[in-house]
Amino acid sequence: MASNGIDLTSVxxxxxSYSNGSGGDCVEVAVGLPDMGTDVVVPVRDSKRSxxxxxxxxxxAAWGAFVDELRH
Numbered sequence: 115m116a117s118n119g120i121d122l123t124s125v126x127x128x129x130x131s132y133s134n135g136s137g138g139d140c141v142e143v144a145v146g147l148p149d150m151g152t153d154v155v156v157p158v159r160d161s162k163r164s165x166x167x168x169x170x171x172x173x174x175a176a177w178g179a180f181v182d183e184l185r186h
Contacts, residue, residue: 120147122157122169129161143177144169 125144132140144157154174160167172180 120155120157120171122147125157127159 122144125147127142128145129142130140140161142159142161144159147155147157156172156174156177157169158172158177159169
């Protein structure tokens with residue numbers, strides 16, 4: 115995996131409320147990142163491959179806009 119300079123070893127991953135235990139897994143979002151100043155990011159990964167798959171890094175504003183659109 116390519117290094118993005120963000121240490122994710124101490125974050126907690128929160129699974130989407132739409133995920134379930136019968137194959138309906140979805141996404142996980144990292145919470146508990148240390149303060150990164152003005153460049154706040156949201157790491158996201160596939161919950162079916164947690165720990166083994168890639169992590170996508172979004173700016174917090176972009177992630178927020180995406181989630182807002184999903185809600186409407």
